[in-house]
Amino acid sequence: MMNLAESTTQKLERVFNPRSVAVVGDKQALGYMWLRSLSHFQGKVYSVQIDPNELPGIAQLGVQNYPSLKDIPGPVDYVIAAVPRAVAPLIVKDCIKKDVGGVCFFTSGFAETGTEEGIRLQQVITDLAREAGLLVIGPNCVGIYNPKIGLRHNPVQAYGEGGTVGFIAQSGTHATLFTLAGTGNGIKFSKSVSYGNAAILDSTDYLEYLKKDSETEIIGMYVEAVKDGRSFFQCLREVAEKKPVLIWRGGESEEGARATASHTGALAQSSVIWQTLIRQCGAIKIDNIDEMIDTVKALLYLKPAKGNRVGLIAMSGGQSVAIADTFAREGLRVPQLSQSSYERLSTFFNIIGGSYRNPFDISSSFLMSENAISNLANMLDVMEQDPNIESIVLELFTIISPFSHDLEKPDPLLDTILEFKDRTEKPFFTIVTTAHRETLAIEIRDRLTGKGISCFPSFERGARALKKLVDFYRFRREQHLN
Amino acid sequence: MTSKIINNVLKSGRTVLTEVESKQLVAEAGIPVVETKLAQTKAEAISMSKKMGFPVALKIVSPDIIHKSDIGGVKLNLANAAQVGKAYTEIMAAAKKANKKAVIHGVSVQKMAKPGVEVILGMSKDAQFGPVLMFGLGGVFVEVLKDVAFRIVPLNRRDASQMVREIKGYPILEGYRGHEPANVTVLEDLLLKLSDFVDKNPQIKEMDLNPIFAYKDGALAVDARVILEPRA
Numbered sequence: 001m002m003n004l005a006e007s008t009t010q011k012l013e014r015v016f017n018p019r020s021v022a023v024v025g026d027k028q029a030l031g032y033m034w035l036r037s038l039s040h041f042q043g044k045v046y047s048v049q050i051d052p053n054e055l056p057g058i059a060q061l062g063v064q065n066y067p068s069l070k071d072i073p074g075p076v077d078y079v080i081a082a083v084p085r086a087v088a089p090l091i092v093k094d095c096i097k098k099d100v101g102g103v104c105f106f107t108s109g110f111a112e113t114g115t116e117e118g119i120r121l122q123q124v125i126t127d128l129a130r131e132a133g134l135l136v137i138g139p140n141c142v143g144i145y146n147p148k149i150g151l152r153h154n155p156v157q158a159y160g161e162g163g164t165v166g167f168i169a170q171s172g173t174h175a176t177l178f179t180l181a182g183t184g185n186g187i188k189f190s191k192s193v194s195y196g197n198a199a200i201l202d203s204t205d206y207l208e209y210l211k212k213d214s215e216t217e218i219i220g221m222y223v224e225a226v227k228d229g230r231s232f233f234q235c236l237r238e239v240a241e242k243k244p245v246l247i248w249r250g251g252e253s254e255e256g257a258r259a260t261a262s263h264t265g266a267l268a269q270s271s272v273i274w275q276t277l278i279r280q281c282g283a284i285k286i287d288n289i290d291e292m293i294d295t296v297k298a299l300l301y302l303k304p305a306k307g308n309r310v311g312l313i314a315m316s317g318g319q320s321v322a323i324a325d326t327f328a329r330e331g332l333r334v335p336q337l338s339q340s341s342y343e344r345l346s347t348f349f350n351i352i353g354g355s356y357r358n359p360f361d362i363s364s365s366f367l368m369s370e371n372a373i374s375n376l377a378n379m380l381d382v383m384e385q386d387p388n389i390e391s392i393v394l395e396l397f398t399i400i401s402p403f404s405h406d407l408e409k410p411d412p413l414l415d416t417i418l419e420f421k422d423r424t425e426k427p428f429f430t431i432v433t434t435a436h437r438e439t440l441a442i443e444i445r446d447r448l449t450g451k452g453i454s455c456f457p458s459f460e461r462g463a464r465a466l467k468k469l470v471d472f473y474r475f476r477r478e479q480h481l482n
Numbered sequence: 483m484t485s486k487i488i489n490n491v492l493k494s495g496r497t498v499l500t501e502v503e504s505k506q507l508v509a510e511a512g513i514p515v516v517e518t519k520l521a522q523t524k525a526e527a528i529s530m531s532k533k534m535g536f537p538v539a540l541k542i543v544s545p546d547i548i549h550k551s552d553i554g555g556v557k558l559n560l561a562n563a564a565q566v567g568k569a570y571t572e573i574m575a576a577a578k579k580a581n582k583k584a585v586i587h588g589v590s591v592q593k594m595a596k597p598g599v600e601v602i603l604g605m606s607k608d609a610q611f612g613p614v615l616m617f618g619l620g621g622v623f624v625e626v627l628k629d630v631a632f633r634i635v636p637l638n639r640r641d642a643s644q645m646v647r648e649i650k651g652y653p654i655l656e657g658y659r660g661h662e663p664a665n666v667t668v669l670e671d672l673l674l675k676l677s678d679f680v681d682k683n684p685q686i687k688e689m690d691l692n693p694i695f696a697y698k699d700g701a702l703a704v705d706a707r708v709i710l711e712p713r714a
Contacts, residue, residue: 229612230612232611233634263602263604263616263624263690263692264602264605267604267616267630273608273611273614276631276634277611279644279648280634280641280644
């Protein structure tokens with residue numbers, strides 16, 4: 001006999017990769033966002049709606065409408081329900097009769113309201129679904145995103161090309177925002193899911209699914225609470241040994257102090273235990289969406305970090321001090337280079353108006369040099385060869401934009417950076433800081449990102465992402481030593 | 483199999499173990515603990531002290547008095563029979579003064595342990611993740627600086643090893659400024675034993691082993707406090 005977790009994972013396979021989707025209750029007031037989100041879905045799309053006022057709008061989108069799920073001629077793998085909450089039990093019953101794979105309730109107004117009626121209705125759909133073995137995602141969520149097959153929950157989300165990043169979020173907004181912002185940062189997704197009130201399926205079920213999903217190599221999570229902490233702990237431990245798991249836990253600040261009789265009990269606050277859980281399992285602790293983006297980016301684009309010693313190249317004296325301070329503050333080391341590196345640097349580096357101890361201040365040897373490009377290539381190579389350096393960071397600034405202004409023309413600086421990125425064995429990324437005109441900085445960041453060159457918008461964000469990368473690989477090494 | 487001590491305490495309608503009971507339970511977990519006996523009369527306290535060898539410590543044993551030293555219920559470094567007798571009388575008077583209705587089992591008698599690096603091992607239950615263990619250095623390090631590390635039960639060797647090294651005060655265990663170092667492997671062993679014991683005895687709600695004296699060749703629990711889950 002198949003165990004419960006095993007069968008849930010198999011059922012989720014159908015729901016995450018549906019060949020047919022039905023939307024129940026999409027309407028003008030929502031801007032038909034569900035049907036529009038499915039405009040590039042590769043399988044069959046059906047609508048279920050009984051309000052005659054909504055039918056012309058649905059017909060205009062070219063979607064076939066039916067009065068009920070049971071009237072749809074073929075099988076339905078995934079149902080998205082955006083119905084009034086009182087209708088939810090009926091939809092669950094129809095889903096069971098239709099033998100659908102699973103249903104996502106966008107509908108809210110259940111247990112999250114704390115009202116008697118909301119709690120009762122959630123219990124009704126939970127009992128019905130559990131008895132029949134129907135998967136319910138949510139309620140109070142936006143459900144599944146699978147870009148490869150065009151299954152989306154927002155009409156602006158990317159589609160067509162899948163990636164290797166999976167995301168599990170209690171909050172629908174975070175699922176939407178991270179998949180959108182991630183795409184703009186060069187992150188491509190395998191699957192994501194928002195699961196709301198977790199009436200039937202909780203974070204552990206989705207984590208278990210993504211653990212086995214061959215397309216998913218990195219897993220991000222936004223979670224506030226888990227229903228069964230013991231199984232979440234065990235599952236996380238197993239997954240994190242195989243794939244990096246990033247956990248952003250929301251609601252930390254709401255922890256109240258508990259009255260306990262022991263020192264241990266008084267100190268073991270819930271937020272502390274969450275941090276413990278993350279550390280113990282070898283997952284990566286994330287505090288906000290920027291950190292989620294930056295750290296996923298670092299894991300995707302940077303070579304594995306062997307240690308915390310970083311070589312810093314900055315465009316000016318002031319920036320070289322600031323970047324070194326920031327990286328040191330985040331717990332990274334900015335060491336001296338080896339003697340042979342200094343000997344090599346002394347042959348071409350202009351120390352009048354510059355410095356190369358680490359951090360490098362390259363204003364005289366780059367911004368104000370005729371040999372700017374070859375000097376930079378040599379500096380990067382010095383960092384690459386130096387045994388004291390385990391990661392390399394290049395600041396590019398916008399006060400004097402070193403890039404060509406014509407985007408169509410080949411850019412020797414961009415080519416030099418790209419060439420180095422392709423051959424380096426060390427984590428390497430760029431930082432483009434605040435500009436007099438922020439659009440200019442964004443333009444340069446996008447150009448770099450477009451070439452697959454990792455770029456961060458501040459010293460802090462770059463340093464923090466690198467520190468998380470370093471800690472992650474150190475934990476991995478310790479794990480394999482034991 | 484459930485511990486006899488746990489069963490007996492629950493049967494008597496209590497959830498808080500006395501010092502003597504707590505130490506018996508800690509010994510059951512395989513953790514070395516200083517020999518501690520319950521004396522119900524002054525004469526008993528004196529004869530037990532003589533058998534153990536001076537100096538000894540006397541502490542009030544009462545389920546109604548949790549913070550023993552705060553009320554004058556603890557006397558340390560008693561060097562002879564006369565001092566033990568006097569301490570017994572003073573402790574009893576202090577206990578009655580602090581709480582007239584307190585049920586008093588007697589006083590505990592224990593040999594003063596050789597001082598070592600003070601550490602604390604603790605256990606409590608998290609609402610979501612169940613039993614967790616805590617490790618830290620004793621005294622101000624835990625009480626004021628809260629320099630402690632947690633792990634969720636069950637712990638493996640790597641957890642124990644990382645946990646001990648996670649506290650800021652770790653260099654003190656390595657032997658700070660000529661002080662004798664503590665045997666860190668022994669401390670890891672204690673954490674693993676406690677994890678195993680807690681895993682097998684879900685009736686335990688909270689534990690403090692505070693302090694434990696860590697030596698270069700071992701460790702010894704000097705005081706312990708155990709609280710059980712109320713009976714279902």
